[in-house]
Amino acid sequence: MSRLYVIDEMISAKAIAARIEELAKLIEAEYEGTEKLVVIGLLRGSFIFIADLVRELDLPVEVDFLEVSSYGDAMESSREVRILKDLRGQIEGRDVLVVEDIVDTGHTLSRTTEYLLARHPAKLKTIALLDKPSRREVDFKADWIGFEIPDEFVVGYGIDYAQHNRNLPYIGKVRFTE
Ligand code: IMP
Numbered sequence: 755m756s757r758l759y760v761i762d763e764m765i766s767a768k769a770i771a772a773r774i775e776e777l778a779k780l781i782e783a784e785y786e787g788t789e790k791l792v793v794i795g796l797l798r799g800s801f802i803f804i805a806d807l808v809r810e811l812d813l814p815v816e817v818d819f820l821e822v823s824s825y826g827d828a829m830e831s832s833r834e835v836r837i838l839k840d841l842r843g844q845i846e847g848r849d850v851l852v853v854e855d856i857v858d859t860g861h862t863l864s865r866t867t868e869y870l871l872a873r874h875p876a877k878l879k880t881i882a883l884l885d886k887p888s889r890r891e892v893d894f895k896a897d898w899i900g901f902e903i904p905d906e907f908v909v910g911y912g913i914d915y916a917q918h919n920r921n922l923p924y925i926g927k928v929r930f931t932e
Contacts, residue, residue, distance in 0.1 A: 757932060758930070758931045759915075759929060759931060761909060761919065761929070762929055763924050763925075763927075764908060764924075764927045765903075765911075765924060767911075767923040770883070770900070770925065771806070773901065774807055774900070777810075777900065781898070782812055785877075788813060788814070788849045790815065790849070792815075792845055792848050793808055793815050793816070793817050793853060794845075794850060794853065795820075795853045796819075796821070796822060796854045796862070796863075797819050797839065798912070798920070799856065799920075800853045800854055800912060802920075803855060803912055804853045807881070816843065818842055820837070820870075821837070822835045822836065822837055822862060822865075822866055823835065835866060845870065845873050845874075845875045846873055847874065847876050848875050849875070849876055850875040850876075850879070851878075851881060852866065852867065852870065852880045854880065854882040854896070855883055855913050856884040856885070857886065857890075857899075859890060859892065860893070860894035861891065863882065863896060864894040867880060880898075881896055881897060881899070881900075882896040882899055882900070883901065883911070883925075884899070884901055884902075884903050884908065884913075885901070885902045885903070886904070888904065907928045908928065909922060910923070910924050910925050911923065911925050915928055
């Protein structure tokens, strides 16, 4: 990475925490009475979001992770999603919530959902912290969204730019200075 950039705050840590409290209530209502909810984080961008979300959930939960290849370079034309790290647990017949950082073109979450549905969970819902609807290439809508944002490149709160800035406590917009 060689280009210089600055980061302008877009969504504060406080606003994220407040939104997660609201989302947790909606999720609790949806999965009320569940024996145990399997919360699946898509690595790596969702790791902070899933950590904060599960701590707000007043439900029995199990946490698992799935890593899929991000699109780009050679994958650009096929938009294929490859599984880099599979789940440890079983999801057949179980209640599942898939947690993603951003829905951009929609390919990652729509393909991942198809992949997980093939394992026949009892119920599968998706949540993404951020949504960029203007970038969508496939007809995909997460069941819950934290914030809808414009077509800007963002970092922080688990989200990176070339493996930088994941540890910012807020969501920031990348602005190139050269
Ligand atoms: P989609 O398949 O285009 O929806 O891809 C979603 C993935 O692209 C996210 O999980 C992120 O890894 C990445 N991504 C999309 N927009 C951004 C961004 O603004 N900053 C960092 N990563 C992003």
